[in-house]
Amino acid sequence: MAFEDDLAAAQERIEAGFDRLFAAHPHTDLHAAMRYAVSGGKRLRGYLVLEGARLHGVPDALNAALAIEAVHAYSLVHDDLPAMDDDDTRRGQPTVHRKWDDATAILAGDALQSLAFELCLAPGCHPDAEVRGDLAFTLAQASGAQGMVLGQALDIAAETSNKPLDLEAITRLQAAKTGALITWAGEAGARLARADPVPLRTYANALGLAFQIADDLLDVEGDAAEMGKAARKDEAANKATFVSLLGVDGAKRRASDLVDTACAALSGFGEDAEGLKQAARFAIARRT
Incomplete structure (x- = not known):
């Protein structure tokens, strides 16, 4: 199956999973906002969970795929708030705090976590x-003050300090803010199989940084209407990014090198890992 079809199939599984999950919930503004927040998106993190599980012979990893998508959605809801990035649109739709209000957005994000x-x-x-305990423990590490939340805090601190970050600091920041959840998604299948997670961890670490570089490039070169969110915000905020430090061509080379590293980490799986290799290539070729 072509990667686009494979990804679309994962998207359908995840969407149907959320449909079943929320069908059992009360019909309140809170639950409506939660369901709205997890709608749409690339589902790349969920795909990595499902594909990594398939690679290890795990028949059902949907709960873990839904879990990572829920954490990712919560992070976006909070990231869009006025106290953070103050964004009006996400995935081409009004952000949760615009469609409802700040309080509902905060609570919806809390509940999704x-x-x-x-x-x-x-x-x-x-x-x-x-x-199950190992999955929850490692997800807590990836999403909290050792991972994604730490990365967000470092990002905010960098904006207010007026001290530009160097490449090492940006790499450390983004490895936490963006990379930690992608790494968890990449190795979750191995954890479900009680297998060695190191090859998939190496793959996902490289993929996470490549994904962020692609985001930085999209902020410079992307189309806001196509992306469904504002563009060129980093330059307006005078933020240090991979593009500002490496230039457009240098950032593209770095992303390509990281994809090569990610694919090399999968060499032991042979042709069975082609889906994950294509996912890495997709991460830097996407337009949204």
Whole structure:
């Protein structure tokens, strides 16, 4: 199956999973905002979970895929708030705080974060409680003050300090802010199989940085209407990015090198890893 078809199939599985999940919830503004927040998007993180699980012979990794998409959605809801990036659109639609209000957005994000851990720890995620606990523990590390939240805090601090970050600092920041969740998604399949997560971790670490470089390039070269969100915000805010430090051509070369590193980490899986290799190439070729 072509990668685009494979990704579309994963998107359909994840969307149907959220449909079933929220069908059992009360019909309140909170739950409507939560469902709205997890709608759409590339689902690349969920795809990485499902494909990594398939690679290891795990028949069902949907709970883990829904969990990472829930955490990602929560992070976007909070990131869009006036206290952070103050964005009006996300995925071509009004952001949650614009469609409802700030309080509903905060609560919806909080609830999506809790939902992610509920999904990891639910018996339907995996029959072995130790595996479920490991998933929840590592997701907490990836999403909290050692991972994504740390990255966001470093990003905010950099904006207010008026001290431009160098390449090493930007790499460390983005490895936490963007990369930590992608790394968890990449290695979740191995964890579900009780297999060595290191090859997929190496793959996903490189993919995460390549993905962020592609985001930085899209902010410079992308079309706001096509992306469904504002463009050229980094330059307006005078933020240090991979593009501002390496230039457009240098950033593209760095992203391409990282994709090569990611694909090389999968060499032990042979042709079975072609889907993950194509996912890495997609990460830097996308237009949204």
